[in-house]
Amino acid sequence: MNKIAVFASGSGSNFQAILDAVEEGLLQADIQLLVCDKPGAKVIERARDHHIPIFTFVPNSFESKAHFEKEIVNELKRYHVEFIVLAGYMRLIGEVLLRDFEGRIVNIHPSYLPAFPGKDAIGQALQANVSETGVTVHFVDSGMDTGPIIEQVKIPVLPGDTRETLQERIQKAEHRLYPAIINKLLQKDIIGGIVQ
Numbered sequence: 001m002n003k004i005a006v007f008a009s010g011s012g013s014n015f016q017a018i019l020d021a022v023e024e025g026l027l028q029a030d031i032q033l034l035v036c037d038k039p040g041a042k043v044i045e046r047a048r049d050h051h052i053p054i055f056t057f058v059p060n061s062f063e064s065k066a067h068f069e070k071e072i073v074n075e076l077k078r079y080h081v082e083f084i085v086l087a088g089y090m091r092l093i094g095e096v097l098l099r100d101f102e103g104r105i106v107n108i109h110p111s112y113l114p115a116f117p118g119k120d121a122i123g124q125a126l127q128a129n130v131s132e133t134g135v136t137v138h139f140v141d142s143g144m145d146t147g148p149i150i151e152q153v154k155i156p157v158l159p160g161d162t163r164e165t166l167q168e169r170i171q172k173a174e175h176r177l178y179p180a181i182i183n184k185l186l187q188k189d190i191i192g193g194i195v196q
């Protein structure tokens with residue numbers, strides 16, 4: 001199991017970390033496809049630079065989530081993708097993708113879940129004035145950041161932290177953690193927490 005697709009909507013710094021880890025031999029995976037729901041996103045440039053096939057789409061131009069997810073599933077099958085990595089994909093995964101891939105979809109979230117799920121987890125942590133937050137990698141189910149947790153690290157919130165400084169500390173941890181965990185899951189053939 002090493003053919004993966006990465007789903008992203010934005011800058012793609014985690015996508016870049018995954019690409020770099022593959023190129024350095026730290027992550028044994030073939031990135032078959034980038035799936036992106038924002039045709040202008042920076043992550044698309046990164047994929048292009050590395051000659052990774054891209055499937056980009058405009059969600060509003062489809063009748064429903066089921067319709068665009070069917071298209072995504074077709075693309076994933078075309079590339080024989082076995083495992084999906086969400087890296088800043090800003091939408092809930094629907095039943096069409098879950099039907100074929102549940103247990104084989106992971107996500108990274110910038111908080112120590114179950115604290116601060118959903119949008120702007122970093123802003124939520126600052127607002128709550130906590131002394132630490134974190135990063136969580138989890139399997140994806142139909143909820144908002146609710147799937148089984150695979151691994152978490154704690155990150156301190158320091159006095160005087162701004163959104164930028166905290167985000168930088170969190171992303172540094174993400175870039176180290178995510179490729180390593182993906183590699184472990186793929187090498188041990190772990191689907192939905194169960195070794196196959």
Ligand code: GRF
Nearest residue numbers: 011012013014088108109110
């Ligand atoms: C990351 O912080 C990740 O935890 C969250 O979205 C952000 C994506 O950042 N799910 P990037 O596009 O990988 O830079």
